[in-house]
Amino acid sequence: MAAQILSAIITIIIGVGGAIAYFWGANRLLDLIFPSRGVSGMAAVDNLRRQGLIRPWLFVGPALLIVTVYLIYPVVQTLYLSFHDRTGENFIGTANYQWAFGDREFRNSIFNNILWLAVVPAACTFLGLVIAVLTDKIWWGTIAKSLIFLPLAISFVGASVIWKFIYEYRGEGQTQIGLLNAIIQGLGGTPQVWISLPFWNNFFLMVILIWIQTGFAMVILSAALRGIPEETIEAAVIDGANPFQVFWKIMIPQIWGTIAVVWTTITILVLKVFDIVLTMTNGQWNSQVLANLMFDWMFRGGGDFGRGATIAIIIMVAVLPIMVWNIRQANKEGGR
Amino acid sequence: MAQASGKSAGKSFFGKFGVHIAVLIFVVIWTIPTLGILVSSLRDKDQIIASGWWNSFSSSTQTEAGRLPGPEAQVEKDGRFVIEGNIFGDGPARTISAFGVRSATPTQFQAGQAADLGDGVTLQLNPDGTFVLSSPVAIEGRGQRVYYASSAPPRFTTENYETVLFSEGIGRSFINSLTVTVPATIIPIMIAAFAAYALAWMRFPGRALIIATIIGLLVVPLQMTLIPLLQLYNGVALFFGVPSKTYLGIWLAHTGFGLPFAIYLLRSYMAGLPKELMESARIDGASDFEIFLKIVLPLSFPVLASFAIFQFLWVWNDLLVAIVFLGSGSDQLVLTGKLNALLGSRGGDWEILTTSAFVTIIVPLIVFFSLQRYFVRGLLAGSVKGG
Numbered sequence: 001m002a003a004q005i006l007s008a009i010i011t012i013i014i015g016v017g018g019a020i021a022y023f024w025g026a027n028r029l030l031d032l033i034f035p036s037r038g039v040s041g042m043a044a045v046d047n048l049r050r051q052g053l054i055r056p057w058l059f060v061g062p063a064l065l066i067v068t069v070y071l072i073y074p075v076v077q078t079l080y081l082s083f084h085d086r087t088g089e090n091f092i093g094t095a096n097y098q099w100a101f102g103d104r105e106f107r108n109s110i111f112n113n114i115l116w117l118a119v120v121p122a123a124c125t126f127l128g129l130v131i132a133v134l135t136d137k138i139w140w141g142t143i144a145k146s147l148i149f150l151p152l153a154i155s156f157v158g159a160s161v162i163w164k165f166i167y168e169y170r171g172e173g174q175t176q177i178g179l180l181n182a183i184i185q186g187l188g189g190t191p192q193v194w195i196s197l198p199f200w201n202n203f204f205l206m207v208i209l210i211w212i213q214t215g216f217a218m219v220i221l222s223a224a225l226r227g228i229p230e231e232t233i234e235a236a237v238i239d240g241a242n243p244f245q246v247f248w249k250i251m252i253p254q255i256w257g258t259i260a261v262v263w264t265t266i267t268i269l270v271l272k273v274f275d276i277v278l279t280m281t282n283g284q285w286n287s288q289v290l291a292n293l294m295f296d297w298m299f300r301g302g303g304d305f306g307r308g309a310t311i312a313i314i315i316m317v318a319v320l321p322i323m324v325w326n327i328r329q330a331n332k333e334g335g336r
Numbered sequence: 337m338a339q340a341s342g343k344s345a346g347k348s349f350f351g352k353f354g355v356h357i358a359v360l361i362f363v364v365i366w367t368i369p370t371l372g373i374l375v376s377s378l379r380d381k382d383q384i385i386a387s388g389w390w391n392s393f394s395s396s397t398q399t400e401a402g403r404l405p406g407p408e409a410q411v412e413k414d415g416r417f418v419i420e421g422n423i424f425g426d427g428p429a430r431t432i433s434a435f436g437v438r439s440a441t442p443t444q445f446q447a448g449q450a451a452d453l454g455d456g457v458t459l460q461l462n463p464d465g466t467f468v469l470s471s472p473v474a475i476e477g478r479g480q481r482v483y484y485a486s487s488a489p490p491r492f493t494t495e496n497y498e499t500v501l502f503s504e505g506i507g508r509s510f511i512n513s514l515t516v517t518v519p520a521t522i523i524p525i526m527i528a529a530f531a532a533y534a535l536a537w538m539r540f541p542g543r544a545l546i547i548a549t550i551i552g553l554l555v556v557p558l559q560m561t562l563i564p565l566l567q568l569y570n571g572v573a574l575f576f577g578v579p580s581k582t583y584l585g586i587w588l589a590h591t592g593f594g595l596p597f598a599i600y601l602l603r604s605y606m607a608g609l610p611k612e613l614m615e616s617a618r619i620d621g622a623s624d625f626e627i628f629l630k631i632v633l634p635l636s637f638p639v640l641a642s643f644a645i646f647q648f649l650w651v652w653n654d655l656l657v658a659i660v661f662l663g664s665g666s667d668q669l670v671l672t673g674k675l676n677a678l679l680g681s682r683g684g685d686w687e688i689l690t691t692s693a694f695v696t697i698i699v700p701l702i703v704f705f706s707l708q709r710y711f712v713r714g715l716l717a718g719s720v721k722g723g
Contacts, residue, residue: 005511005515008514008519012522012523019526021529053540055624057540058529062530063341066595067596075560134362138355138356139353147366148362150701154697156653157679162370165372165376177385239458268555274657294559298566307353311559315399323556
């Protein structure tokens with residue numbers, strides 16, 4: 001254990017020291033090869049120009065290398081693998097895709113994913129907006145926001161344990177130690193094993209993600225609401241608009257862009273959601289989602305990389321429109 | 337708000353009151369789940385299953401079963417054979433309200449009352465657990481079975497924490513998590529900072545393409561990269577004859593996954609720094625390297641802090657990358673992985689699960705509460721660009 005801590009510390013030193021040494025050394029080398037000081041005017045100008053051509057690449061080089069190895073190459077390779085069999089050697093055309101769309105579990109995952117996509121981003125954005133508006137009006141709003149924001153720091157696995165405890169089931173008539181069943185029993189209902197109720201269990205899993213992400217939506221939307229010019233609201237109030245009209249016709253249109261950002265961010269997260277399903281049900285009782293199914297195929301029976309890759313590609317295809325939209329938005333603002 | 341209308345928008349007494357109530361309800365719903373595991377982790381493990389955690393401050397009542405000592409403990413007193421003692425033995429003190437000798441009627445007799453068990457045999461069980469079994473003839477056979485309803489006072493303990501930290505392996509996983517998280521947070525910062533500076537303030541062909549690529553990579557699902565990287569790691573491991581699941585491997589993986597967001601966040605911040613600063617420094621003969629190190633880097637401290645918090649929370653809370661790139665041995669299992677394993681192996685042991693869960697979330701919570709300002713700033717910069 002001590003050796004492990006020591007090796008971690010050494011790595012930090014080597015990593016950070018190495019980075020500094022690289023950036024400093026590469027710069028120094030560049031200055032030595034193309035000196036701009038102590039040489040005649042023409043040569044200095046020439047060398048400065050050459051430096052200007054090379055130096056940016058010294059700066060972005062390491063980042064480009066890592067991003068290429070860890071993101072760009074894998075994306076291309078995954079696409080390649082999705083057309084190959086489980087060993088990754090034999091080309092099998094679109095057989096994996098045909099398998100996927102014929103597979104019952106895959107179709108169930110797609111259905112569940114659509115359900116998640118329909119509910120979670122909407123619920124988070126709506127609740128986040130409501131809480132942002134309400135907390136803006138009271139003196140202890142900051143404290144309230146902090147507490148609602150807090151789950152964002154908790155891991156999906158931690159959150160799963162927290163909620164599993166709430167959904168805990170004991171036989172009818174016994175003392176319920178799960179909060180939800182205790183309430184149900186207290187109201188005279190029948191306790192249920194919530195996470196194994198087909199179809200409805202999806203919603204009990206979604207609650208976890210909504211619980212985590214509402215704080216995110218709230219913080220972003222709260223900042224956007226603060227950015228709305230007072231005058232527009234005052235003018236509407238003077239014109240006799242009621243609070244709901246002010247909210248829907250004045251405030252919402254002005255923060256529409258932010259709502260879209262929050263919505264898409266949570267949408268991407270939902271597509272990637274894996275930990276919650278793995279820890280709560282591991283896809284049993286018809287609660288499978290694509291990300292967990294993909295993980296399953298990576299290792300199931302020694303792993304079928306072809307099918308795993310195919311599912312990854314399908315998740316990617318779902319994200320693609322958002323990616324294109326993101327790049328367009330960024331380009332519209334223009335790289336300064 | 338619902339009551340208000342016209343110019344008194346939301347200002348009427350009931351409107352105001354309603355807002356307070358509504359926010360309070362939200363806060364309660366959002367904090368209760370976490371509070372539940374915190375309280376449970378501090379409770380006695382028998383009490384956790386005996387009553388809901390929301391009852392933990394009142395006494396919990398449960399029906400227990402015990403056996404009185406056998407005939408060897410009897411003494412002869414005034415012509416009767418008597419066994420005396422305390423039913424709790426060395427266990428924690430409880431209060432008995434009722435008892436019985438048949439499992440079907442465990443609360444047949446009031447505590448303190450002498451129960452007639454037939455054939456002149458009497459049993460008296462007092463609220464404090466002391467009992468007197470008295471018989472006209474010598475007692476034979478096994479000790480008498482006794483059922484009783486007991487209520488234990490609330491008992492809070494740190495025992496669960498001692499258990500999970502030292503014998504369940506959570507302590508070791510905590511160290512593993514730190515080993516993964518700290519380098520995986522620090523390494524990307526340097527690399528991203530240089531790249532962000534170049535992309536914000538240096539002119540070179542291909543810059544726009546790189547920026548667009550980085551923004552595109554922001555949304556690439558992690559799942560896309562796992563299989564090829566796993567193959568790559570296995571290949572490298574085979575080639576050099578080293579293990580494929582190493583800390584170095586996961587540090588680099590987290591660095592790669594964190595870089596697009598880091599570069600994007602840092603670049604948009606650095607691009608917003610005043611142009612005059614760079615220009616006057618350049619006129620003074622400073623090189624890009626000096627400008628970066630002496631001007632841009634110190635000014636970028638807030639955004640560096642934002643990214644560091646993000647990356648730290650992200651890596652600490654990650655499960656997927658950890659179970660793909662690290663082994664499941666105790667020397668490499670991180671907290672999230674350990675918690676996931678415990679959910680499988682100790683599914684019903686809530687004292688272990690709640691305590692372990694609290695150990696895994698305590699670090700993020702501390703980071704979060706102490707550095708919330710930077711965290712929020714990072715969120716805003718990352719999501720509401722220019723807003």
